[in-house]
Amino acid sequence: MHPTNPTAHTDARSPAIVAHGIRKHYGHVEALRGASLSVGLGEIVALVGDNGAGKSTLMKVMCGAVAPDAGEVVLGGGLRVEAGRFNAADAGVGVVYQDLALAPHLSVLENIYLGHESLMPGRPRWLGLLDRRAMAGEAEAALRRLGIALPTVEVPVSLLSGGQRQAVAIARAVKWARSVVLLDEPTASLGTRQADIVVELIRNVARQGLGVLLISHDMDRLKRVADRIVVMRRGAVAAEFPAASVTLAQIVEAMLGGVSTVGAAA
Numbered sequence: 706m707h708p709t710n711p712t713a714h715t716d717a718r719s720p721a722i723v724a725h726g727i728r729k730h731y732g733h734v735e736a737l738r739g740a741s742l743s744v745g746l747g748e749i750v751a752l753v754g755d756n757g758a759g760k761s762t763l764m765k766v767m768c769g770a771v772a773p774d775a776g777e778v779v780l781g782g783g784l785r786v787e788a789g790r791f792n793a794a795d796a797g798v799g800v801v802y803q804d805l806a807l808a809p810h811l812s813v814l815e816n817i818y819l820g821h822e823s824l825m826p827g828r829p830r831w832l833g834l835l836d837r838r839a840m841a842g843e844a845e846a847a848l849r850r851l852g853i854a855l856p857t858v859e860v861p862v863s864l865l866s867g868g869q870r871q872a873v874a875i876a877r878a879v880k881w882a883r884s885v886v887l888l889d890e891p892t893a894s895l896g897t898r899q900a901d902i903v904v905e906l907i908r909n910v911a912r913q914g915l916g917v918l919l920i921s922h923d924m925d926r927l928k929r930v931a932d933r934i935v936v937m938r939r940g941a942v943a944a945e946f947p948a949a950s951v952t953l954a955q956i957v958e959a960m961l962g963g964v965s966t967v968g969a970a971a
């Protein structure tokens with residue numbers, strides 16, 4: 706046992722989420738072959754890799770949407786992420802999927818609150834009436850923080866542009882997150898201005914003390930926003946770099962897996 710050291714917490718970040726030895730196959734495809742990854746509280750980890758490297762599958766395992774064949778995922782508080790018995794939203798894990806997973810026929814407001822419907826104060830629970838006005842105000846505030854102006858949160862998501870949908874998905878994830886936010890290509894369909902806004906938002910999320918796992922192919926923005934860059938290749942983590950000092954060439958080499966294993970994690 707060590708005596709209490711008030712500066713000890715600065716040596717290493719406390720984990721927000723840890724994935725260990727994750728394996729997953731789909732038929733004959735080995736999507737994940739023992740992938741391990743951790744994200745600290747307040748840390749932004751960028752997950753990169755070629756198409757099909759397993760990034761999205763790993764993220765889905767980390768939020769309990771997909772059950773792995775082997776390995777485990779544990780949140781900082783010790784809660785185990787188990788597909789089918791774990792609800793990411795209830796556990797304070799915010800998720801933005803690559804395909805967004807919004808309900809197009811529902812409004813922006815309903816999408817932000819999907820699975821989180823507040824009950825009208827003072828009404829019997831069984832009535833299930835929603836406090837729509839308060840919810841609308843909160844949803845508008847969440848979108849405003851993203852710098853996204855929508856005419857109304859009552860508009861169906863099917864009528865929004867790709868960038869606006871992306872903003873709604875991110876606002877929803879960030880609004881409910883308490884420990885970590887997992888984002889799969891959140892800037893993929895955005896223009897330069899909106900992508901920069903999203904990057905700034907991600908910074909703010911980390912400043913609030915949440916861990917952020919960010920999957921993206923946008924190397925320039927990743928290098929600007931991430932603390933650490935984790936490279937996946939063929940279902941496993943091939944290398945890990947501090948974002949501040951790594952070069953684009955090193956990242957690409959690790960992604961494609963040349964003869965050498967420059968920068969490969971021990």
Ligand SMILES: Nc1ncnc2c1ncn2[C@@H]1O[C@H](COP(=O)(O)OP(=O)(O)OP(=O)(O)O)[C@@H](O)[C@H]1O
Pocket residue numbers: 731734735736754755756757758759760761762763803
């Ligand atoms: N539901 C599924 N059914 C069958 N195969 C799948 C499924 N999901 C993923 N795969 C396969 O698993 C591998 C990893 O896919 P994954 O989507 O995790 O890659 P990725 O790194 O996110 O790629 P990208 O950069 O293109 O998004 C691929 O070969 C893919 O075809």
Ligand SMILES: [Mg+2]
Pocket residue numbers: 760761762803889
């Ligand atoms: Mg993907």
